[in-house]
Amino acid sequence: MHLFPSKKRSLPYRLTCLLCLGWGLLLFSCGETKTENRIKKSVPLDFATGFQLYQGEGFWEIEVSQGYAGSSDTYRYLVLDSGVQLNSSGYDAVVQLPIAEVVLTSTTQVPHLDALEQTDLLIGFPQTDLISSTPTRARIAAGKVKELGAGPSANPELVLELQPDWIMISTLGEDLRYLDIFKQAGIPALINGEYVEQNPLGRAEWIKFTGVLLGKYTEALAQFEQIKKDYLEAEVLASSLAEKDKPKVLSGVMYQDIWYAPGGESWAAQLLEKAGGSYVFGKEGAAGSLQLNYEVVLDQGTSAPLWIGAADFASLEEMGKVEPRYQAFAAWKTREVYTYTAKKGATGGLEYFELGYLRPDLILKDLIKILHPELLPGYEPYFYQKLKK
Numbered sequence: 001m002h003l004f005p006s007k008k009r010s011l012p013y014r015l016t017c018l019l020c021l022g023w024g025l026l027l028f029s030c031g032e033t034k035t036e037n038r039i040k041k042s043v044p045l046d047f048a049t050g051f052q053l054y055q056g057e058g059f060w061e062i063e064v065s066q067g068y069a070g071s072s073d074t075y076r077y078l079v080l081d082s083g084v085q086l087n088s089s090g091y092d093a094v095v096q097l098p099i100a101e102v103v104l105t106s107t108t109q110v111p112h113l114d115a116l117e118q119t120d121l122l123i124g125f126p127q128t129d130l131i132s133s134t135p136t137r138a139r140i141a142a143g144k145v146k147e148l149g150a151g152p153s154a155n156p157e158l159v160l161e162l163q164p165d166w167i168m169i170s171t172l173g174e175d176l177r178y179l180d181i182f183k184q185a186g187i188p189a190l191i192n193g194e195y196v197e198q199n200p201l202g203r204a205e206w207i208k209f210t211g212v213l214l215g216k217y218t219e220a221l222a223q224f225e226q227i228k229k230d231y232l233e234a235e236v237l238a239s240s241l242a243e244k245d246k247p248k249v250l251s252g253v254m255y256q257d258i259w260y261a262p263g264g265e266s267w268a269a270q271l272l273e274k275a276g277g278s279y280v281f282g283k284e285g286a287a288g289s290l291q292l293n294y295e296v297v298l299d300q301g302t303s304a305p306l307w308i309g310a311a312d313f314a315s316l317e318e319m320g321k322v323e324p325r326y327q328a329f330a331a332w333k334t335r336e337v338y339t340y341t342a343k344k345g346a347t348g349g350l351e352y353f354e355l356g357y358l359r360p361d362l363i364l365k366d367l368i369k370i371l372h373p374e375l376l377p378g379y380e381p382y383f384y385q386k387l388k389k
Helices: 012-021 024-030 105-113 136-141 156-162 173-186 200-206 208-214 217-239 267-274 296-302 318-320 324-329 352-357 360-371
Strands: 040-043 051-056 059-066 075-080 093-096 122-125 166-170 191-192 246-250 253-255 259-260 289-292 306-308 337-339
Touching: 040 337, 051 200, 051 208, 059 093, 059 208, 059 352, 075 208, 093 191, 105 122, 105 136, 105 166, 105 208, 105 259, 105 352, 156 173, 166 173, 166 208, 173 191, 191 208, 200 217, 200 360, 208 217, 217 267, 217 360, 259 267, 259 296, 267 360, 289 296, 296 324, 296 352, 318 324
Parallel strands: 075 093, 166 191, 246 306, 306 337
Antiparallel strands: 040 051, 051 059, 059 075, 253 259, 259 289
16 A cells, blocks of 8 residues: 555655654555454465465465575565555555556566566666566567666666556665665565575565565466476476486686686575586585685586586687686586577577576476486477587
8 A cells, every 4th residue: 555645746745744744644544444353364385485475355464584695684565455455554565456557676577577467567677778578678668667777776766756556676786775765755665585595496486476466466376386387397307317327517607716606505506406417516505606716616627527507608719718717627628518698688688587587497497408408308498508619
């Protein structure tokens, strides 16, 4: 529920009302508020651990307990069905359905709108050139999506001008700094912490979070169930492989003399393991990114026959020129280097970074095709491609 339900009123008017009337009085000015006891039930999630869902008659409650890495805060959101009004005190944001206009701040959130057939709700995004989605690019080309800045976070002043029904915050940027500003302006700001999940299906399950906020939970559930089915079916393909049949896999690239690679408990490492690979850094316990020196990588990965996830180089030649030390690895010498650059948007955005969170089933199939092509005859990788010479 917006604290300022009429979008025809100017922002100064809204802020003046907020200051003059006081928080509590303003909440009740939205209309009759019901204060009766509310019965709600927990809606179980299969893999995601960063948020929880509760449903009652005419409303949903969402608790985000892992909005960002290391978070100890829990954010509580109330989502009200059309025409429903309830006491909203104690919530970090209140969303009143139906939804007409939204702002997103991460490309990983865009596929949720596409999958739920709600692409036309998007009215603002920072760095729109990063978006690959074809239907969203059509909206951008038509001038229906406002550019909200060139940095990783949305310009708060531009968001206030748009007055969306809600904005979805990615804590990878700096939007957390603006939560109070959005709240005072009556714009629900919802934190999406999908990237904190390390289970591939856990990240995909955040589509249910978006579904509730759009009044499309049933559709979100159907989308997730199909993704889960496809992922688990692919997982079975490589599940019976013996250790001796799992090829050793190197991953990562160097930047300023530091080799960055997925940690052994990370999302990416789990996908490599499920695909039947033996990740060279699989015993490194980090869930995030590893930072290694070249000598360690050379010692552990020089003989790996496959190198998967070598940034976004256009060719082996370019890769070898940028960092000659890459040429010491067996995978580079035998041209068995793979990148996630097969799909690019019209303005250069990589679809892997946009759609990958929602579609781990596609990533898993790609990796199985690379590692054990006989298990998926006829399958064409979606995200990954072998680097040409």
